[in-house]
Amino acid sequence: MRALLALSLFAAAPIGAPHPVPSTAKLNVVATTPDLAALAKEIGGDAVDVVSLAKPTEDPHFVDAKPSHIVTLNRADVLIDGGAELEQGWLPALLESARNSKLAPGAPGRISASVGITMIEVPRAFDRSRGDVHSMGNPHFLVDPLNVKRVVARIAEQFSQVAPASAPLFAANLAAFNSKLDAKYAQWQQALAPYKGATIVTYHKDFGYLAERFHLVVVETLEPKPGIAPSPAHLAQVITTMRAQNTGVIVVQPFQNRRTAETVARQTNAVVLDISQQPGAIKGTDGYFQLMDYMVTTLADALHVRR
Amino acid sequence: MSGGITAVSLRAHAFYLPRASLGSVASLALGHWSQVACTGVVMKTLLTLLVLTGVGSLSAQTPVDSIVRRQQRTLDSLTRALDAMGARLDSLSSAAPTPPAPSRPATGAYMNASFVGLTDFAWSTERDLSGLFLGDHDPRVRGFSIPNGELVLDGAVDPYFKGVANIVYKLDQNGETGVELEEMYFLTSSLPHNLQLKGGQFFMEFGRQNAQHPHSWGFGDQTLVNARMFGGEGLRSQGARLSWLAPTRWYTEAMVTVANSAGGTTASFRSDESADIHGGEALARDVARPKDLLIVPRLATSFELTNTQTVVLGASGAFGPNNSGSEARTSIAGGDVYWKWKSARAHQGFPFVSVQAEAMTRRYGADTRTSAENLALTLPKETLHDRGIYVQALYGIRPMLVLGLRGEAVHGDDGTIVTPLRGDRSRWSTNLTLYPTEFSKLRVQYNHDRRPGIGNDHSVLLQFEFLLGAHAAHKF
CATH class of the missing domain: 1.20.58 (Methane Monooxygenase Hydroxylase; Chain G, domain 1)
Structure with a gap:
């Protein structure tokens, strides 16, 4: 009985009230994926410790809800997730067990990166006969640098709410990041400008935002529908389209089936490009700018050869 | 068009x-x-x-x-x-800062609704499948069965609670529909001190398989040891569970459930079907004191062995009264281990290899009781010992294709009488599961049963399962 009383008292205690983190302690930041982690590092600098739940090389749709992640989330001050259902197969189970009210939706410690992003491929109807379509739209939005700009602004704002003492640092880091991004963005646009309208093929529908921003056209994906394994009939159609459109580039991420891409590439005289959207998956791409430099350069080089 | x-x-x-x-x-x-x-x-x-x-x-x-x-x-x-x-x-x-994008309307609803539908086709050398397959969601006849149609509702109740309801529909051998409130519970979202409270009716956290719903099992049928200790429907009851996540660097969680000990879902305790265990007339026994409730503690811990290998270890117990007599009690102890390797470059979660094993032992304190078969016969006070184990390995060969192998055995020590339910048994099973997507599943399974004194049997099970609605988030 006494135990029950104690419990009811716990339940009545104020819940979810933000406790600003003391200025001496580093913010414990958990990102669901390494791309978000890289941005958190850029803005948080020395004031934060950042870990990513997903490994750079693994499929972010299918991360195991390992007990160690429960501990990581239990101790987090801030969680950055995509918020567009990319992590819906594993994050809800982890959060349920992590029992950390700082990370509740709407709390300053919960940064949902997709808030404020204009999503592409938002389905008109929720219909899984079209494959594993996310109801909020395509969740692979961080390959567009302008979306990154929105995300880092949100990160800086919410970091400052959680750790007000470090707010000036976050503001300075944000400004530095943005000016570097502006310069880099101009370079990237310039690097890809000669290939305006060039066609590429990707494995999954994961480079749509990049293509739109840099005026490339994704003519086909090797998957017939998102999340559905390539079928011979569909690949035959991809090959026909690639020949008709003179497409010479197939982009695959490290966890995707490269062999399928190679088979198609052999028949279309195309090249297979290994491009990860996650920093650290490919050597020398540990930070956001290195990753984007790699992505743009690799694409530009391949499109140049193709010309 | x-x-x-x-x-x-x-x-x-x-x-x-x-x-x-x-x-x-x-x-x-x-x-x-x-x-x-x-x-x-x-x-x-x-x-x-x-x-x-x-x-x-x-x-x-x-x-x-x-x-x-x-x-x-x-x-x-x-x-x-x-x-x-x-x-x-x-x-x-390149002008900074970028203006905010127009806000978009929220998607989703106040709760997730989903439905899992399972259809089985089974054939066996044994005509009576109910002696071979013991689980409530296992096939019960030669031919087709629909053992599970599960409506799942869940969502945040408010900032403090989450609510879950599982309503199960199933067709029996005669095509009659049965409905049961399999689970219905609340879960706190933000108790202090790393505590979490669950209350309602729910599968108790004893070992691994008992707390999982059949659609997340690696095989199409319930394991022998779970059936022996907890009956076909698993160990679930009305109660409350308090859990504490230890402030250690590695995952350690301590849980204790206090629940009602009566009914068909607490087979080893105050169950009306307890005669199947002790062979005597079941005593109608109510709750006289707090220790007549069922207590189920569990301790679980987990380590990352390498970047790609995880192990979870658990120890569980279940203690409560049984109705072979007014003072009779049962205690069950179990240990479980789960190990998984998943490639660092996993695509859709594949390839992977996992091994899961559980061992349990039960001391069933049977009181002096009248034999259910012969009312003139009195069975003596005795302790009935049972134990069992299963080991299953799953190999995720390539995206959406899983090969499984399972070995299991159960044993009951001789008492004054050994009921059929307590007889020795062993079984080998192998299966191949194809997931066209995460939302559908096709499985073919072969079982080789050995029941000393009864005989050996071969069974084949075909399963098709679909999921409608909310994306299920999988626990590890």
Whole structure:
């Protein structure tokens, strides 16, 4: 009985009230994926410790809800997730067990990166006969640098709410990041400008935002529908389209089936490009700018050869 | 078909919408440019609109070459407009900070609703499948069964609680529908001190398999040891569970459930079917004192062995009264281990290898009781010992294809009488599961049963399962 009383008292205690983190302690930041982690590092600098739940090389749709992640989330001050259902197969189970009210939706410690992003491929109807379509739209939005700009602004704002003492640092880091991004963005646009309208093929529908921003056209994906394994009939159609459109580039991420891409590439005289959207998956791409430099350069080089 | 309709409606549009207004649409789009980041869609729509407008005018009796010329002019001007827009966009985009995108309406609902439907087809050398397959969601007859249609509702109740309900529909051998409230519980979201409280009716956290729903099992049927200790429906009851996540660097969680000890879902305790265990008349026994409730403690811990290997270890107990007598008690102890390797470059979670094993032992304190078969016979007070184990390995060969192998055995020590339920048994099973997507499952399974004194049996089970609705988040 006494135990029950104690419990009811716990339940009545104020819940979810933000406790600003003391200025001496580093913010414990958990990102669901390494791309978000890289941005958190850029803005948080020395004031934060950042870990990513997903490994750079693994499929972010299918991360195991390992007990160690429960501990990581239990101790987090801030969680950055995509918020567009990319992590819906594993994050809800982890959060349920992590029992950390700082990370509740709407709390300053919960940064949902997709808030404020204009999503592409938002389905008109929720219909899984079209494959594993996310109801909020395509969740692979961080390959567009302008979306990154929105995300880092949100990160800086919410970091400052959680750790007000470090707010000036976050503001300075944000400004530095943005000016570097502006310069880099101009370079990237310039690097890809000669290939305006060039066609590429990707494995999954994961480079749509990049293509739109840099005026490339994704003519086909090797998957017939998102999340559905390539079928011979569909690949035959991809090959026909690639020949008709003179497409010479197939982009695959490290966890995707490269062999399928190679088979198609052999028949279309195309090249297979290994491009990860996650920093650290490919050597020398540990930070956001290195990753984007790699992505743009690799694409530009391949499109140049193709010309 | 829908394309045709679009073209027709656009054509009609072209009649009513003068060219000038198309221009104003374009300038309107340009005016909003700074607010609209997703420009490609607008461009494509404009392009389609303009081209189709040209096509639409085709019906307006003009010579073909002038149409072509006009279309060419349209395309040229459009290309210029696109280039201008692109240039403008590029210059705008490097201006900081970017304006916020227009807010979009929230998606989703206040709760997730999903439905899992399971259809089995089974055949066995044994005609009576109910002696071979013991689980409540296992096939019960030669031929088709629908042992599980599960409606799952869940969501946040408010900032403090989450609510879950599982309502199960199933068809019995005669095609009659049965309904049960399998689970219904709340879960706290934000108790202090790393505590979490669950209350209602729920599968108790004893070992691994008991707390999982059949659709997340690696095999199509319930394990022998779980059936022996907890009955076909698993160990679940009305109660409350308190859990504490230890503040250690590695995962350690301590849980204790206090629950009612009566009913068909607490087979080793105050169950009406307890005669199947002790062979005597079941005593109608109510709750006289707190220790007549069921207590189920569990301790679980987990380590990352390497970057790609995880192990979870658990120890569980279940203690409570049974109704072989007014003071009779049962205690069950179990240990479980789960190890998984998943490739660092896993695609859709594959390839992986996992091994899961559980061992349990039960001391069933049977009181002096009247034999259920022969009322003149009194069975002595005795302790009935049972134990069992299963080990299962799953190999995720390539995306959406899993091969499984399972070995299991159960044993009951001789008491005054050994009921059929307590006889020795062992079983080998192998299966192949194909997941066309995460939302459907096709499984073929072979079981080789050995029941000393009864015989050996071969069984084949085909399963098809679908999931409608919310994406299930999988626990590890």
